[in-house]
Amino acid sequence: MRDHEDILVFTEFKDGHPLKVGLEILSKARGLADEMSGGLYAMVLTDRADGFDMLFKYGADRVYAGIDESFRYYTGAYFSRMAVSLVENIKPYAFIIGATAMGSMFAPEVAAYLKTGLAAHVIDYKIDHAGNLVQVVPSFGSRVAAEILTPHSRPQMSTVRPGTFELKENLRNGSIVHLDTSELDYIAPRVTPLGFEEVKPEGMPLEDAEVVVVGGGGIETREDWENLKELSRLLNGALGCTRPIVDKGWSDEAHMVGTSGKTIKPKVYIGIAVSGSSHHITGMKDSGLVIAINKDENAPIFDVADIRIVADYKEILPALLSMIKG
Amino acid sequence: MRIACLVKPVPDPEYYNRISIDPVRGILTRAGIPVVMNPTDRHALEEAIRIKEKMGGEVVIFSMAPDDAGGILKDGLAMGADEAYLLSDRAFAGADTLATSYTLAKAIEQFGPFDIILAGNESADGSTSQVPPQVGVWLSMPSLAGIIRMEYGESFRVWCDVEEGRVEYEVTPPVVFAVKRGINTPRYIGIKGIMAAKSKKVSIIRVGDISVDLDRIGLNGSPTRAGRIVVPDIGRKGETITGSPGEIAEGIIEGLRKAGVIKEGMI
Ligand SMILES: Cc1cc2nc3c(=O)[nH]c(=O)nc-3n(C[C@H](O)[C@H](O)[C@H](O)COP(=O)(O)OP(=O)(O)OC[C@H]3O[C@@H](n4cnc5c(N)ncnc54)[C@H](O)[C@@H]3O)c2cc1C
Ligand SMILES: Cc1cc2nc3c(=O)[nH]c(=O)nc-3n(C[C@H](O)[C@H](O)[C@H](O)COP(=O)(O)OP(=O)(O)OC[C@H]3O[C@@H](n4cnc5c(N)ncnc54)[C@H](O)[C@@H]3O)c2cc1C
Numbered sequence A: 001m002r003d004h005e006d007i008l009v010f011t012e013f014k015d016g017h018p019l020k021v022g023l024e025i026l027s028k029a030r031g032l033a034d035e036m037s038g039g040l041y042a043m044v045l046t047d048r049a050d051g052f053d054m055l056f057k058y059g060a061d062r063v064y065a066g067i068d069e070s071f072r073y074y075t076g077a078y079f080s081r082m083a084v085s086l087v088e089n090i091k092p093y094a095f096i097i098g099a100t101a102m103g104s105m106f107a108p109e110v111a112a113y114l115k116t117g118l119a120a121h122v123i124d125y126k127i128d129h130a131g132n133l134v135q136v137v138p139s140f141g142s143r144v145a146a147e148i149l150t151p152h153s154r155p156q157m158s159t160v161r162p163g164t165f166e167l168k169e170n171l172r173n174g175s176i177v178h179l180d181t182s183e184l185d186y187i188a189p190r191v192t193p194l195g196f197e198e199v200k201p202e203g204m205p206l207e208d209a210e211v212v213v214v215g216g217g218g219i220e221t222r223e224d225w226e227n228l229k230e231l232s233r234l235l236n237g238a239l240g241c242t243r244p245i246v247d248k249g250w251s252d253e254a255h256m257v258g259t260s261g262k263t264i265k266p267k268v269y270i271g272i273a274v275s276g277s278s279h280h281i282t283g284m285k286d287s288g289l290v291i292a293i294n295k296d297e298n299a300p301i302f303d304v305a306d307i308r309i310v311a312d313y314k315e316i317l318p319a320l321l322s323m324i325k326g
Numbered sequence B: 001m002r003i004a005c006l007v008k009p010v011p012d013p014e015y016y017n018r019i020s021i022d023p024v025r026g027i028l029t030r031a032g033i034p035v036v037m038n039p040t041d042r043h044a045l046e047e048a049i050r051i052k053e054k055m056g057g058e059v060v061i062f063s064m065a066p067d068d069a070g071g072i073l074k075d076g077l078a079m080g081a082d083e084a085y086l087l088s089d090r091a092f093a094g095a096d097t098l099a100t101s102y103t104l105a106k107a108i109e110q111f112g113p114f115d116i117i118l119a120g121n122e123s124a125d126g127s128t129s130q131v132p133p134q135v136g137v138w139l140s141m142p143s144l145a146g147i148i149r150m151e152y153g154e155s156f157r158v159w160c161d162v163e164e165g166r167v168e169y170e171v172t173p174p175v176v177f178a179v180k181r182g183i184n185t186p187r188y189i190g191i192k193g194i195m196a197a198k199s200k201k202v203s204i205i206r207v208g209d210i211s212v213d214l215d216r217i218g219l220n221g222s223p224t225r226a227g228r229i230v231v232p233d234i235g236r237k238g239e240t241i242t243g244s245p246g247e248i249a250e251g252i253i254e255g256l257r258k259a260g261v262i263k264e265g266m267i
Helices: A020-035 A053-057 A076-090 A101-114 A182-186 A222-234 A243-248 A300-304 A313-325 B013-018 B039-055 B067-079 B097-110 B131-138 B191-198 B245-258
Strands: A007-010 A040-046 A062-067 A094-098 A124-127 A133-139 A144-149 A156-160 A175-178 A191-198 A211-215 A238-241 A268-272 A289-294 A307-310 B002-006 B009-011 B035-037 B058-064 B083-087 B116-120 B143-152 B156-162 B165-171 B175-179 B202-205 B225-230
Touching: A007 A020, A007 A076, A007 A101, A020 A040, A020 A053, A020 A094, A020 A124, A020 A156, A040 A076, A062 A076, A076 A101, A076 A182, A094 A101, A101 A156, A101 B097, A101 B131, A101 B143, A101 B156, A133 A156, A191 B156, A211 A222, A222 A238, A222 A313, A238 A243, A268 B245, A289 A300, A289 B245, A307 B245, A313 B245, B002 B039, B002 B131, B009 B013, B035 B039, B035 B067, B039 B058, B039 B067, B039 B116, B039 B143, B039 B175, B058 B067, B058 B097, B067 B083, B067 B191, B067 B202, B083 B097, B097 B131, B116 B131, B131 B143, B131 B175, B143 B165
Parallel strands: A007 A040, A007 A094, A040 A062, A062 A175, A094 A156, A211 A238, A211 A268, A268 A289, A289 A307, B002 B058, B002 B116, B058 B083, B083 B202, B116 B175, B143 B175
Antiparallel strands: A124 A133, A133 A144, A144 B225, A191 B165, B009 B035, B143 B156, B156 B165
8 A cells, every 4th residue: 555545536527517426426535535645636527617616615635627629528539548648647546437327438448448447336435454445336236235346456446326425515725737638639539429419307306305206117097197296296396216107108217216217315205106126226225214105015115114005006195195285 | 230239148137136145155145036138138139130120231149158048148049139159168257347348359359340239238237337338448449328219321320318318429330339228129039030040059159269368357357356245234114004095194294294394384
């Protein structure tokens, strides 16, 4: 182990703002950097010279910023080249990247160029006696948690899904180092971004809601689905779903909770006709109060529920709606 | 177009609640859980076959798995793939995504060249989504993941799902594509396909059949090491509420009130 070990976090930007997941990772990594007496550095590739203050606010000691028109959208060849150069230059102990759509393409590519290990979707970090980073990852949905170590190569790379760590302010008086982008002129990518088509998710974002009502595969009719929407509205909450609802076309992946969807921690989760597969539970298990309604008393959702209701939702929902409406 | 399609056999995801840890040996037990084709890979295969149908060529399956995965590859041949390679050797075992992607890439190189490598966006068991982009690096091909729509002709247009929208890309092969399940509806395997698959071959590839650097495969070639594996206890000691629908509704509202999400005057 060296006498100090630095941590590099890739913080993705969109329209001059950092995505929240990057700030969540900085918040968590600040503690690790302190434990290693090292620096916490943020890497940014953006098309605008804005928004870096936020990185200092959440604990970054230094920002390495590449500013270029070509960073508006992700192009693997450009992004990996920049990251590989920076890593080879500053030799961080760990390199952490948000598991967004973009990060999920970028992180594995960089790890393969550097021939180092990459732990996927870390939910917790520790430092062991040998000075290695212990990276706890889920697998088989959330059924299994495994400690992944990268003992012999550096940096120890990992990804973190949005919503995994809490935001924690820790204002630093940091500096900005500009990255040289001139070497990109020599790259001719065979992948060219043409544009972005916005798809605005309907309703309140799940991750911001105090109450999330989740409708599952047992919801029988579109009318019932609309009633769930009404319930979530009356509770000032959001309506989420499991995969069968996405398959039916009643909702979309931006509202799906689980491995391929969102990780949420609302004060109250209400699962209605949700079986509780491990790929769903992984996204909701850290919720506050968990209420589950399922007609099958053996449904696995009941294992992670605080209030269990073994009943047909078609009987409970009207009663609940009329009581709330008064 | 020569298209390679990556197919991973996985334990059936609808049974993951049954996975446990053998308390004596400390390893995962998946007894009784059937092995199926990774669900997303069925969509990758469907897209591969559609490209072939439109542009001509062939679809070749590559899979790194134990010998008994042959049956799953036969399903892929029955769907319409032309050939399958099963990379199966003790030397490949214990691979993380870097070693897995290296081994797959070396086999693809050996039996290539290919214009398109199609893969699923994530496996049901590991779900790292790391293998496809890493295969791209080993083959010096660009890669895109999260693909929800594709148009093909002279060049390829693909749409990748990102937060709050889609990014459209134009791509010149050779390239690696990882697709999401929403991209298509896989075809059913019919009798004709099953008959046709009888004359198609699943070739088993051992470590000696491909030229690999032994320091890059299996556990040796894996920079990551799995430490402790646990089945976390996320269970809660819940209470069951019973009664008439009205009583149950009252119980729910009581819970919401205690959790502090019902403000004065809301109800
Ligand atoms: C508990 C546990 C945790 C793990 N955590 C990590 C980790 O953090 N980092 C790490 O590097 N490894 C990890 N591994 C190892 C990793 O799961 C394996 O390397 C696995 O073979 C490939 O990764 P994946 O299943 O995540 O594939 P993904 O990258 O999710 O698969 C995407 C697509 O790639 C193709 N593909 C993947 N594997 C194969 C294959 N064997 N044959 C053919 N096509 C394939 C398929 O098209 C698939 O849809 C872990 C394993 C376990 C058991
Ligand atoms: C790689 C991968 C990623 C995945 N990612 C996700 C993800 O992010 N999110 C996700 O949700 N899934 C995901 N899945 C799918 C997951 O494995 C399950 O298939 C899915 O969660 C099942 O949803 P469900 O429980 O709502 O539906 P079902 O399994 O259909 O269960 C319906 C439940 O409703 C109950 N029910 C039926 N009628 C009534 C009634 N009238 N009253 C009360 N109860 C009733 C039934 O008893 C049953 O328990 C993923 C799968 C894979 C392989």
